[in-house]
Structures are given as structure tokens and as C-alpha cells.
Amino acid sequence: MEERILRWISDRLADRVASSVNFTKGADPGIFSRRVDRTALNVRVPFCRARCPFCAFPGEVYTEQYKRIYIHGLRDELRLYSEGFEGKGNRPVVERVYLSGGTPTLLYKEFGQVSGYVSEYFPFRGKIAIEAYPNDLKDEVLKALVDSGVNQVSVGVQTFNEAVLSKSLGRKGRREELTAVLRRVMDYGFEYVNIDLMFSLPNQTKEMLVEDLETAAGIGLHGISTYPLMLLHYTALAKIQSAGKGAKPRKGVAMETDGGKETEQYLAIVETLERYGYKLRTLWSFSLKPEAYEGPYEHECFIGLGPRAWGFVNDRFTLNAPSTEDYLATINEGRLPVYAFSEVRNSPLVRLARRFYYGGVNRSYLKGLEEESFWLRGLIWVLRLTGLVKWEGEELKLTKEALAYGSIATKKIASATLTKMDEILRAG
Numbered sequence: 207m208e209e210r211i212l213r214w215i216s217d218r219l220a221d222r223v224a225s226s227v228n229f230t231k232g233a234d235p236g237i238f239s240r241r242v243d244r245t246a247l248n249v250r251v252p253f254c255r256a257r258c259p260f261c262a263f264p265g266e267v268y269t270e271q272y273k274r275i276y277i278h279g280l281r282d283e284l285r286l287y288s289e290g291f292e293g294k295g296n297r298p299v300v301e302r303v304y305l306s307g308g309t310p311t312l313l314y315k316e317f318g319q320v321s322g323y324v325s326e327y328f329p330f331r332g333k334i335a336i337e338a339y340p341n342d343l344k345d346e347v348l349k350a351l352v353d354s355g356v357n358q359v360s361v362g363v364q365t366f367n368e369a370v371l372s373k374s375l376g377r378k379g380r381r382e383e384l385t386a387v388l389r390r391v392m393d394y395g396f397e398y399v400n401i402d403l404m405f406s407l408p409n410q411t412k413e414m415l416v417e418d419l420e421t422a423a424g425i426g427l428h429g430i431s432t433y434p435l436m437l438l439h440y441t442a443l444a445k446i447q448s449a450g451k452g453a454k455p456r457k458g459v460a461m462e463t464d465g466g467k468e469t470e471q472y473l474a475i476v477e478t479l480e481r482y483g484y485k486l487r488t489l490w491s492f493s494l495k496p497e498a499y500e501g502p503y504e505h506e507c508f509i510g511l512g513p514r515a516w517g518f519v520n521d522r523f524t525l526n527a528p529s530t531e532d533y534l535a536t537i538n539e540g541r542l543p544v545y546a547f548s549e550v551r552n553s554p555l556v557r558l559a560r561r562f563y564y565g566g567v568n569r570s571y572l573k574g575l576e577e578e579s580f581w582l583r584g585l586i587w588v589l590r591l592t593g594l595v596k597w598e599g600e601e602l603k604l605t606k607e608a609l610a611y612g613s614i615a616t617k618k619i620a621s622a623t624l625t626k627m628d629e630i631l632r633a634g
């Protein structure tokens with residue numbers, strides 16, 4: 207079928223999924239409406255040493271004083287959640303703690319303290335994973351991570367290409383230094399080491415991207431996550447680029463206005479990493495051992511902790527207070543610092559989209575969805591007819607062509623959600 211029609215179908219599906227999130231401010235989020243047995247924690251560290259111009263969700267400026275009060279706030283927030291769930295009859299088992307950013311490595315001396323708080327308020331039987339800024343990963347920091355029980359590290363490299371890193375992302379870093387850091391991280395024996403790489407960047411060619419992927423694969427990293435640039439209108443980079451053209455940044459995100467460069471680069475990622483033995487874990491994440499890793503927002507339930515943290519509990523997408531000050535003020539009043547939330551319409555289409563994010567859907571799960579929605583049965587028929595999905599054993603899998611559409615659809619959904627989060631946080 208003609209590419210334009212396929213693109214139209216994937217755009218409409220992405221719009222339907224993106225529209226399932228709509229934030230409301232101030233009302234009771236109803237987080238404790240049902241008992242929860244298992245959860246992950248998304249502990250957001252709200253500070254950054256510097257602000258990267260491309261970042262859609264940067265942290266506040268770091269100070270020692272803010273750090274101290276943030277840590278105390280975190281303990282109180284854990285207690286409030288623990289008491290809330292206790293009221294429903296149990297405290298859920300924490301299966302994973304994800305320290306996300308901002309820049310979590312700024313708190314490396316306090317990690318032991320934070321995991322101690324988790325164990326104080328929840329039964330904790332799981333892994334600790336952390337996002338890290340490459341330049342922070344000195345021996346002292348890595349040793350502190352090992353000592354405080356961190357099992358998994360995800361390093362935000364973005365690109366090894368020095369020119370692209372400085373010109374397009376406003377960051378400094380040399381290829382040799384970055385690879386030396388990653389080798390050092392591997393030497394510490396963490397159970398899983400992942401890196402983030404970006405594609406579809408200004409000044410980045412497919413050859414540069416493939417070189418990045420080959421460098422990462424050559425180090426033997428367990429996981430490689432790849433993200434297209436999301437040039438959201440409120441980021442510094444979008445403002446700089448628009449000013450260069452004498453225009454104001456347009457709301458929303460440019461979707462493939464680059465003559466197919468993004469799709470071409472995405473397919474190069476799939477093919478290159480397949481060649482190095484990496485398996486597709488999600489549309490944007492590839493792994494040598496997929497079963498050993500779960501991304502920060504992939505658990506069926508994750509509690510967002512810390513300023514501007516987001517969570518997903520009992521079908522509610524929650525967003526915490528916009529600043530550390532608001533966050534602490536709410537906690538000091540004995541209330542959860544949830545600033546806005548969205549009930550997520552968990553329609554069969556949304557559930558199918560979630561499965562396709564992992565590359566395919568199991569036959570029996572699909573049967574259940576089709577029984578709920580006749581419309582969905584028609585959609586699967588069209589996807590099969592157009593060659594976008596095919597059966598492999600008991601799994602209906604996205605084909606390579608569909609993976610590329612899926613990547614663009616995922617970008618559309620992520621961009622729309624981040625924009626809504628930014629709008630509601632600014633509305634405060």
C-alpha cells in the first residue's frame with residue numbers, strides 16, 4: 207500500500223493513543239483507589255549541573271542546601287505512599303528502584319541513604335538502576351554506586367561524535383574519553399550497562415550514527431537505547447534554531463520533515479545492532495540480554511517520587527509538584543506532592559500499542575483484545591494485509607517497515623505527552 211496511506215494510519219493511531227493522557231490539576235488523584243501488590247519507584251533527582259539545550263525535562267540548578275532538603279522530602283514522600291497503601295491492606299513489594307534525572311549522580315554520596323529509606327517503608331526485593339551523566343563517572347562515584355547496591359547503570363552518551371555533540375547538543379566530550387568511561391563502568395561488574403544514543407540530530411549523517419553504534423557494540427555494552435531528537439518548541443535548542451531562521455518556535459514537534467532521514471537512520475540502527483547480536487527489547491532499545499532489563503517507565507506500576515517526577519499507579523498518570531519548594535511545602539502539609547494527574551483510558555488500542563512498543567503481541571493476549579473491540583479486529587486485518595505485521599509462532603510481530611512507523615508514532619506520542627506535562631507544570 208502506498209507509503210502516504212500507511213503513514214496516515216500510523217499517525218491516526220498515534221493521535222488516538224496520545225489523546226489518552228489529559229491532565230487535571232488539584233483534584234484527588236485517587237491513587238489509593240485499589241490495592242497494589244507490586245511496584246517500581248521512579249525516584250527523580252531534580253538537579254542538573256548544567257542545562258542541555260535539547261532537554262525536554264531539565265532539572266533545577268544544584269545546590270548543597272536543596273539537596274539536603276530534597277532527601278528529607280523524599281523520605282516523607284515514601285512514608286506518605288507507604289501509609290496510603292497500608293490503608294488498603296498492604297504495602298506493595300518494590301521490584302525496582304530507578305534513579306532518574308535531572309542528574310542522579312550528583313547525589314552519589316546519598317544513594318545508600320535513599321535505598322535505606324526505601325527498605326524502611328516498603329518490602330524491597332529488587333534492582334536499583336541509575337541514569338548517569340558520563341563525565342560524572344569517576345572511580346569514586348562508581349565505587350559509591352557499587353557500595354550502595356546499584357545493579358544497573360544507564361549512561362547518557364547521546365553521541366560519540368565530537369562535532370555533533372558540541373554543535374548540535376551543546377555538550378563537550380571526546381570519543382576516547384567517553385569510550386574510556388564506558389569501559390571503566392563495565393569493569394566495575396554492574397549486572398547491566400546501557401547507554402542512550404540520539405539519532406536524527408542536526409549535522410548527523412547515517413554513517414556517523416552507524417559509527418556510534420559500532421563503537422558502543424564494540425565495548426560489549428549490554429544495552430543500547432536510541433532516541434530521535436524531539437525538538438519541542440519550549441526547549442532552548444528549538445528557540446535557538448528558530449531564532450536563526452528569524453521565526454518563533456512552533457508548538458508541537460517536527461515529524462519527519464527531513465526527507466526520510468529519520469526513518470533511514472532508524473532502519474540503520476535496527477540493521478546494525480542486529481548484526482552485532484542485539485535483540486529488539488522495545489522500539490527504541492536493543493539488548494544482548496533483554497530479560498535482564500526493564501526501562502524506567504515500563505513497569506505496570508511505578509510511583510513517581512521527587513519534584514516533577516511522573517508515575518503510573520492504578521491507571522493514573524501522576525505528575526509531581528513543579529519545583530522543589532512546592533514539593534516540600536505540600537509534603538510538609540502531610541499531602542502527597544501530586545500536582546496533576548491523568549486517568550489513562552486503558553482501551554484495547556492503548557493496550558495493543560503498549561505491546562507493539564515491545565515489537566509484538568502474543569496470540570492469546572490479542573484474542574482477548576479482539577473480543578473486547580470489533581474495530582481492533584479490523585485494524586489487525588489491515589496491518590496484516592499491508593505487511594506491517596506477521597505471525598512468528600505464537601507472536602504477531604511488527605515487520606522492519608512497521609518498526610520504522612512505530613518509531614515515528616512513539617516519537618509523536620512521547621512529544622505530545624511531554625508537551626502536555628510542560629504546559630500543566632507551567633500553568634502553576
Ligand code: SF4
Pocket residue numbers: 253254255256257258261262263264265307308309339362
Ligand atoms: S539531558 Fe540530563 S543533564 Fe542535560 S539538562 Fe536534561 S536532565 Fe539535565
